[in-house]
Structures are given as C-alpha cells and as structure tokens.
Amino acid sequence: MKITSPWKQLGVMVLVSLPLLAVILLDTKSDVKIDLTKPGIVESLKWGQIFSSISFFFIPAFLFAVFTFRGRQFFFLGFRQPEKTNMLILSGICALVALPAVFYLGQLNQGLPIPESLRNMEKEAGKTMEALLKVNSTSDVLINLFIVALVPAFCEEIFFRGALQRVLIYLTRSPWMGIVLAGMLFSALHFQFLGFIPRAALGIVLGALYWYSGSLWTSIIAHFVINAVQVVAVSYMPKYVNENPQMPVLSAIVGAVAVWAIILHFKNKSSVTWSKVYNTDGLTPTNQFIA
16 A cells, blocks of 8 residues: 555545546536537537546546555455355345335425525536437437446446545544445535435445445446436436436335345345455455444
C-alpha cells in the first residue's frame, strides 16, 4: 500500500473526483435546453452517456487505486471471486425482489415538499431520458441495455463501492457506517431529488452485497438488473420516466423482508473481514474487524 492514512486516501478520492464534482455544479446552474428534435442529437446523447460513465466514474476510481496501492488495482477495487458462487445469482434475485420496496419509497419521496424549480429540472431531464430510450426495434432495446444499464452499473459500482465505500469504511472504522454514507453519496451525486430516498436505499443494499460477498461482481450484477428493468419498462411505457409506479405497502414490506433475508444469508455464509476485503493481498491482519 502506498497510502495508509484514511484521511489521505479521502484526499486522493476527492482530487480524482474533481471533474465529476465540477460538472455536477455547472450542470445545476445551467439552464440550456437540448433540442431533442435535432438530427443526430439522440445518438450523441448515447455516446455522451458512455463517455460520462467512463470519465467520471471508472477513470477516477482506477486512478485512486493506482495512487493508493502498488499493483493489482482491479483486485484492490473488488474484482475477485465472491465468498460463495451462488452469491452472484442471489444478487440478481435481490435486485428483483427489492423493486416493490424501491417503488414504494419512490412514492413517499415524490410526496415530500420539494421546490417546484427542482421538479421542473427533473422533468426536463426526464424528457431527455425518454428520447434516449425511445425504441423502434428489439435491437434498440439491446443497445439501450448496454448504454444505460450495463456501462453505468459497471462504472458506478467501481467508483461508489470499489473505491468510495472502502475509504469511508476505513475512515469510520465501521462497515455499516461506510456503507450507509456511500449509499447516500451515490444517490446525492445523481442529483435527482425526486428519487433520492429509493436510490440511497439501493446504494446501501449494493454496498451490503459487496461487503458480505467480498466481490464487486455481486453489486454490479444487482445494479445492472435494477437498471435493466427500468430501461425495458421505460422503452415500452415512457410515462414511467417521470411517473413512479404505484405499489401497495404490503408488497413493499414483503420485498424489503426478502432483501433483508438475502443479505442475512450473505452474512451467515461469509467469512469476510476487513483484511480480506480491503488489503491488497487479503492476508494482512491489520484493522481486522468483522461486520
């Protein structure tokens, strides 16, 4: 390890994330509207989606790993086998059963007293997403699944769970504190206030899957499944870009209990300790506390 201090690691994380933070600040102050009827604009937006995911999430996380550790950067970011192979399948199932609770939290979130200016800003963003996900054939759906579901899931998990969560856990010396903080930042940096609560909850679930499995692949799979369901739904039912699906409270409770059960199963089957997940060789017995 090149940098052992958690505060210095946090400093490195902030430095490599400056481009992302700058773009977010500039974007919130910009009132420029995109002409979605202009020829080629949707294709440009799709390329921009890939570029932004790689530039603002994958590259900063990789640079953080390069500056902080000597070699094995992808291992350092969580690309290793999970504790149990079936955790990969269970992660996808966890994402699916979480959907009722996520939709219900979305209903509650939209009922909060959010300023009209922010609601209008998100409606404009919704129009862009609706144009981005408009489909004319099955191939369009597959392309959208790659651009809007797979690439962001892969890049965002590397950044928020592989890099940021590890720093926050190291800094707070508490796995769950780090997981919760990373989940909240994951939601905040999307700058979508009408979906802050459900996205933060998802971030916490993704963080728990990663922590107890010891593998970033579990959170990537779960994140992709969530994105994929939304991409397919919006492709054929565009109203759900700005309209949250109505969900009975009972189904939300059942979904939340199912998610809790899967995470508990991960915990019971896991032998994860701090040293196994957050040291380069997986053997160094430093900061060895169990979640």
